[in-house]
Amino acid sequence: MTLDLRIFTEPQQGATYDDVLAVARAAEDTGFNGFFRSDHYLSMGGDGGAGPTDAWTTLAGLARETSTIRLGTLVTSATFRLPGPLAIQVAGVDQMSGGRVELGLGAGWFEAEHTAYGIPFPPLGERFDRLEEQLAVITGLWDTEPGKTFSHKGTHYPITDSPALAKPVQPGGVPVIIGGGGKRRTPALAVRYAAEFNAPFVSADDAGRLFERVRAVAREAGREPSSMTMSAAQVVCVARDDATLRLRADAIGRDLEELRTNGLAGSPDAVVEKLATFEAAGAERLYLQVLDLSDLDHLADISDAVLRQLA
Structure with a gap:
């Protein structure tokens, strides 16, 4: 199996910068290729703890306090920032990281945080x-040649x-990530602008259908479908023994059996088996949503028991 695994976090649920930094460093130290975070300003359930941290402020800090891991958002909302300043922010963080940044960008959906x-x-x-x-x-x-200017009649x-x-x-600029289940505009935007x-x-079967829809739009537009990376995101809950597994499910407020169905939950072998279904559906990369940012041993267990099997 050749899946690329990345860690994906939801700091708006209540995490300080130090919490996020600890997870990012643990992800880097345990061999994951990327550390990504959501871009939200309000918790979705619970009291929100210390409150949200701004995604690009956080990533700027991580750019200087990590050295190899890819960094980015899944995804920034277009409602949050003007595109000119956002382009400057992301380019700046790319410079600060030595070229390790990726920009996930979406339309925004969570009205309450607005x-x-x-x-x-x-x-x-x-x-x-x-x-x-x-x-x-x-x-x-980003694509404008140095010394020239850019104008847009929008x-x-x-x-x-x-x-x-x-x-x-x-090289090639910051990769753009676009995702979602939209049938028309989302695939078209992905084909036109996205690297991923x-x-x-969604299930592996549903992910496969979304991938094929994007590939079909790419072929119609004259873009080689293989030039785009296909990825999926799933919540993860892994342990070698059932007692630890249930403790980890309880810690994130999820029913274990529901997680087995709607996420990557179970023994390492069970999770590797489910990852294989996503690869068979066309996924080249999986974002593992880690919701308990205090459980750094969870990342070590995933690395030792899952990532090594894939390698």
Whole structure:
């Protein structure tokens, strides 16, 4: 099996920067290829603990306190930031990391976090319009040759004679990740702008159908489907013994049997077997959603018992 495994966290549930840093360093030390975080400003259940941390502020810190692991968002909401400043932020973090950053970008969906922090939340169609325009602006700024300027005649984000600075440092620019279950606009945007398409929290069969839809759109658009990485995201709960497994499920407030069905839960062998179904469906990368950020032994167990089997 050749799946690339990355760790994916949800710090808005209540995690300080130090908590996030500890998990990122543990992920790097135990051999995972990437550490990604959500971009949310409000917890989804529970009291939110210490409150949220800003995704790109956090990633800037991690860029200087890690050395090899890939870093990014799954995903930043287009409603949160203007595309010009976001392009500068991401390029800056890419420079700070030595070229290890990836940008997941989506339309936004969680209305409550917008009303909680005074962020406008337009209707779905307008959110997708804004996402599409943000992608055009961000990639256009990054792709503009040094010494030239970038302009964009947009409805929401018109740009006039931008110097298009700062620039990412990694060859080919910062990879863009687009995901979701949309039937029309999501695949089209992914094919046009993304290096990676992500199928979040669906079964292997459903992920396979989403992958094939994106590949079909790519062929229609004249893009080689193999030029895109296909990935999925699943919550993970692994242990060698049943008692530890149940403790880990309880710690994240999930029923173990439900997790076995809707996530990657069980013994290492059971999880490897389920990972194989995603690979068979076309996934090349899996984001393992780790919800208990205090359980660093969980990452070590996944590395020792799952990652090594894949290697």
